[in-house]
Amino acid sequence: MKETKWVLLLMLFVCQLIQGQERINKEPLIELLTKIEAQHEVKFSYAVSDVRDLFIKSPDKVLSLSEYITYLNQNTLLNFEILDERYITVTPLNKEISICGFVKENNYAPLLGANIIVSGTSKGAITSFDGKFELNNIPVNAKIVISFIGFKSESFPASDFFTVTNDCKTIYLLEEAQALNQVVITKFLTTGLQKLKDGSTLLNTEKFGILPGLTEPDILQSIQALPGIESTNESIANINVRGGTNDQNLMLWDDIKMYHSGHFFGLISAYNPNLTNKVIVTKNGTSSEYSDGVSSTINMSTKDKIGTSFTGGVGFNLISADAFLEIPLSHNLGLHISGRRSFTDAFTSPTYDKYFERSFQDSDIETNPNLSDGMTNSEFLFYDYTAKLLYDINSDHKIRANVISISNNLDYSEAYKTNEGDSISKSSNLSQENLGAGGSWTAQWSKKFRTKVSGFYSKYNVDASDERVQTNQILAQANEVLETGAKLNTYYDISKHLTLLNGYEFSEIGILNETTVSAPSYERTKKDVLRNHAVYTEMEFAKHFTFVRLGARLNYFQKFDKLLIEPRVSIRQKIVNALALELAGEFKNQSATQIVDFEDDFLGVENRRWILANEENIPISTSQQLSFGAEFSQNDLSINLTAFYKDVDGITVSNQGFYNNFQYLNASGSYTVKGIEFLANKTTDTYSAWISYTNSSNDYEFKTLTPSIFPNNVDIEHSVSMALSLNILEQLKVSLGGMWRTGQPYTKPVEGNETIQNGSTTVVNYDTPNRERLDEFMRLDASLHYTFKFSNSVNASFRAGVINLTNQRNSINRYFEVDPNNSDNAIQIDNKSLGLTPNLSFRVHF
Incomplete structure (x- = not known):
């Protein structure tokens, strides 16, 4: 136990040393701009908020003004443009970049299957076995949202992932105190289908991928891809879970018990997937919170x-x-x-x-x-x-x-016609x-x-x-x-x-x-x-x-x-x-x-x-x-x-x-x-x-x-x-x-x-x-x-x-x-x- 504590203290010291060394090798961008202004008698025009929190490694030697401008353009996400002999403008870039990163727990273990979403778009990725993800053609001002069930979500501007050397940023997610069942299989059959630790299956319609034959993320059609779930007559109004009848499925929508599940007499799910974003299907080992449904629980x-x-x-x-x-x-x-x-x-x-x-x-x-x-x-x-x-x-x-x-x-x-030729309709x-x-x-x-x-x-x-x-x-x-x-x-x-x-x-x-x-x-x-x-x-x-x-x-x-x-x-x-x-x-x-x-x-x-x-x-x-x-x-x-x-x-x-x-x-x-x-x-x-x-x-x-x-x-x-x-x-x-x-x-x-x-x-x-x-x-x-x-x-x-x-x-x-x-x-x-x-x-x- 003592040896473990010493190892942890040594790791913490090394990490702090490395971080301190990185900071030593960099200086605030504002300070470098001030030096350039003094050396070359020029003036940079910028919004303080654009440069205030940025650090940059200083060049190893004194450069000419044009070399400085090239260096700054290559090592920041800002656009430096010479207007005349005296003034240089500094503006944020509005371009697309490629980013990568590693998502880990706070104990440094990689998180397999974390969701990476570019906010406001359908673009995203799933972390691989070592917790890594990559995204291309991302607007530099976009917001990147990183989430994993049981952990607190984090969001970062895409610019935070930019490095000149293309190094991948490491993100640490903290475990939530009120964690639900953690995911054990994160991309199950298709994106948006995940298996939970209690054996249940989670369908996330917001991230749902594509299943054969479907043009919409139909909730009750989709769960039939799981083993043990059939519809003997092709109807979502007749879902048979492990040999049961449809009335033996407990159907909940935001904790409201539902008694009807299909449109078109069972060919289309009656639950709109656009706001119904999570569906948990439990075939056995149901939480004691729920009763009814002797065959399954479908919780939307x-x-x-x-x-x-x-x-x-x-x-x-x-x-x-x-x-x-x-x-x-x-x-x-x-x-x-x-x-x-x-x-x-x-x-x-x-x-x-x-x-x-x-x-x-x-x-x-x-x-x-x-x-x-x-x-x-x-x-x-x-x-x-x-x-x-x-x-x-x-x-x-x-x-x-x-x-x-x-x-x-x-x-x-x-309608039909009587013997007298009159037309009668019902x-x-x-x-x-x-x-x-x-x-x-x-x-x-x-x-x-x-x-x-x-x-x-x-x-x-x-x-x-x-x-x-x-x-x-x-x-x-x-x-x-x-x-x-x-x-x-x-x-x-x-x-x-x-x-x-x-x-x-x-x-x-x-x-x-x-x-x-x-x-x-x-x-x-x-x-x-x-x-x-x-x-x-x-x-x-x-x-x-x-x-x-x-x-x-x-x-x-x-x-x-x-x-x-x-x-x-x-x-x-x-x-x-x-x-x-x-x-x-x-x-x-x-x-x-x-x-x-x-x-x-x-x-x-x-x-x-x-x-x-x-x-x-x-x-x-x-x-x-x-x-x-x-x-x-x-x-x-x-x-x-x-x-x-x-x-x-x-x-x-x-x-x-x-x-x-x-x-x-x-x-x-x-x-x-x-x-x-x-x-x-x-x-x-x-x-x-x-x-x-x-x-x-x-x-x-x-x-x-x-x-x-x-x-x-x-x-x-x-x-x-x-x-x-x-x-x-x-x-x-x-x-x-x-x-x-x-x-x-x-x-x-x-x-x-x-x-x-x-x-x-x-x-x-x-x-x-x-x-x-x-x-x-x-x-x-x-x-x-x-x-x-x-x-x-x-x-x-x-x-x-x-x-x-x-x-x-x-x-x-x-x-x-x-x-x-x-x-x-x-x-x-x-x-x-x-x-x-x-x-x-x-x-x-x-």
């Missing part, structure tokens, strides 16, 4: 800093247009707003046609055989908007208020909306103690009115979710590396389901309310090669007088410099799930309804999950292998969407999924290549059904995705990638006895459930991204993308119906994937 956060200048952007693609603004109202008050709206009600594009065909295939809009095209009309539009008010009372107390609204609307009209409508509001107050009471108080309100509605031409019947439906919640978190930093979290959360959720039929007259209304109290505690230790988070959550359901205890764990230990081991586990629950209503669907478009647990025929869902992994990371190469086991209990037949003999039965059960996830990723400054593979086995168990054990509807045994993202030029990037997976299960009718009589109704006579498999799914996508400048403060980007380059027509669902022309036969109905779909986008940032 908007920008949280008040800017110093007015900034924003506008853009459009072939389906919608959007805009966002960041407005500093004062030094401690800011407003962030964004909005997006489709223009599909006024203009249709090839992209819209492909999306429409994919969304409404197998619906009454596309398949009603009794109406010709000229007698039907459909109009679809969507919009979303967000607003955030930021108020910094001071540096220790901050208040935030948020609002978000998401809406989809479909109007459908049809109109139908479907609207989906999710309105959320929330607020928070964070307070730093001391260096070690801080709190956060937050609350939210979320309202989700599906309202449908189906006016049916042939039966002269009106079917009205409504599904409403109304939830409010409040939370108190306290954080205490026991030491620099150890933090204790304690908290309390209250939530109240009410769900309404209503169906009304005009002829014959029928009405059904059901509303349930559930209150939940929870306390939780968690201890997090993070130091160099070790990360440990241990927590527990106690949930009390007031209506059922029921307690649920949920332990959580996440551990990461670096064994050697390039190899780390990871362990994660969790117990979770959720009380709100979605059922599939085959009888009361609207035009075949939307048939999922939110319902609430009643602990009778609809239990509270619970999950237990464990995973263990190893990660190798060295020289821009990252290899990750994870084995996982997950068991979810309390699912029901109605929320699985069976197309077999079970679909109208009432039973509860469980599913168990186990498998491995593999990811290999090579990332450099010029390219990123990756391949991911998931192998899993996913089975149901319903003890009251026969057979009781059979494959899960979303059981994908093998799934592979790969891509290459290439920086051809500094401003031009391309990306090409593909995915392949085995087909999902389906049930076919009994051969030779395809239909049976059920009372007075003929139904399909299904064989053993989920014994058959669809054909393999395969798709190839490509994207191109080009950036350019209108001026120093206005940047623009153009993107082009193609989904399904080969126009592969994959089957994503298969079921059977009784043949209306021959009730002894069943007809096969296949839902197809999105065909070849091009898209373009153009965006301007200012």
Whole structure:
């Protein structure tokens, strides 16, 4: 220990000696100019602020005046110009320079993956293994911002990096006291995707790179590049994380719980990425702060800093247009707003046609055989908007208020002629909306103690009115979710590396389901309310090669007088410099799930309804999950292998969407999924290549059904995705990638006895459930991204993308119906994937 102290003192002495020697070899520029004025009887004209803090090494000998001017021009970022025999002007240069640097911790260890951004532009870099970065063609007066998660950001003028000998400046970042999970892989698949120490994945949309097929940094499309995350029907409204259903994903937007995630019925993410700058995806080992979402947590956060200048952007693609603004109202008050709206009600594009065909295939809009095209009309539009008010009372107390609204609307009209020749028209409508509001107050009471108080309100509605031409019947439906919640978190930093979290959360959720039929007259209304109290505690230790988070959550359901205890764990230990081991586990629950209503669907478009647990025929869902992994990371190469086991209990037949003999039965059960996830990723400054593979086995168990054990509807045994993202030029990037997976299960009718009589109704006579498999799914996508400048403060980007380059027509669902022309036969109905779909986008940032 004593030897270590002496070494540190010696290093400190040497550093001070070197710094002192450097200062000795240089003198203030003003002093040198004064000497030249005296030697050559001239006068330098300059602004004191331009030269006051500059030092320069004096020439070894006395020079002529012209030699001095050349020397000064070569060794400073100033322009020295002789006006006449007496006067010389000195002005700052307005030119572009090349800079380089090393970013290190304050313990002199290099920081791999620090973000280097030229403020106000899209230009930037990521530090390499030794902490080095380089940038070319940087305006000399530009501001360079250096950041790394868990460390305080620093900014410098570009001129600070200028040296005559092209030496690279070393920057030391100080660790933040309130550090979040540190990054362990900093350029994961593409820029802006990073892996955190607790195993979660961070998506930073502000720095997001390019993924195949995408023309926008679509939040929920992007996370499907991660192993273990699929969408069996290509819909972001149906994201399957480790074999779960979409309703088992907890979706948070600035701590507001969201119940709707897609535009165009699941083909486009409903969350605008322009202000939603960070998304954390957690598949296991979730913080005890969060409940619900027995499969995953998708936590979206908007920008949280008040800017110093007015900034924003506008853009459009072939389906919608959007805009966002960041407005500093004062030094401690800011407003962030964004909005997006489709223009599909006024203009249709090839992209819209492909999306429409994919969304409404197998619906009454596309398949009603009794109406010709000229007698039907459909109009679809969507919009979303967000607003955030930021108020910094001071540096220790901050208040935030948020609002978000998401809406989809479909109007459908049809007409027919009566036997008398009269024309009669009917109109139908479907609207989906999710309105959320929330607020928070964070307070730093001391260096070690801080709190956060937050609350939210979320309202989700599906309202449908189906006016049916042939039966002269009106079917009205409504599904409403109304939830409010409040939370108190306290954080205490026991030491620099150890933090204790304690908290309390209250939530109240009410769900309404209503169906009304005009002829014959029928009405059904059901509303349930559930209150939940929870306390939780968690201890997090993070130091160099070790990360440990241990927590527990106690949930009390007031209506059922029921307690649920949920332990959580996440551990990461670096064994050697390039190899780390990871362990994660969790117990979770959720009380709100979605059922599939085959009888009361609207035009075949939307048939999922939110319902609430009643602990009778609809239990509270619970999950237990464990995973263990190893990660190798060295020289821009990252290899990750994870084995996982997950068991979810309390699912029901109605929320699985069976197309077999079970679909109208009432039973509860469980599913168990186990498998491995593999990811290999090579990332450099010029390219990123990756391949991911998931192998899993996913089975149901319903003890009251026969057979009781059979494959899960979303059981994908093998799934592979790969891509290459290439920086051809500094401003031009391309990306090409593909995915392949085995087909999902389906049930076919009994051969030779395809239909049976059920009372007075003929139904399909299904064989053993989920014994058959669809054909393999395969798709190839490509994207191109080009950036350019209108001026120093206005940047623009153009993107082009193609989904399904080969126009592969994959089957994503298969079921059977009784043949209306021959009730002894069943007809096969296949839902197809999105065909070849091009898209373009153009965006301007200012």
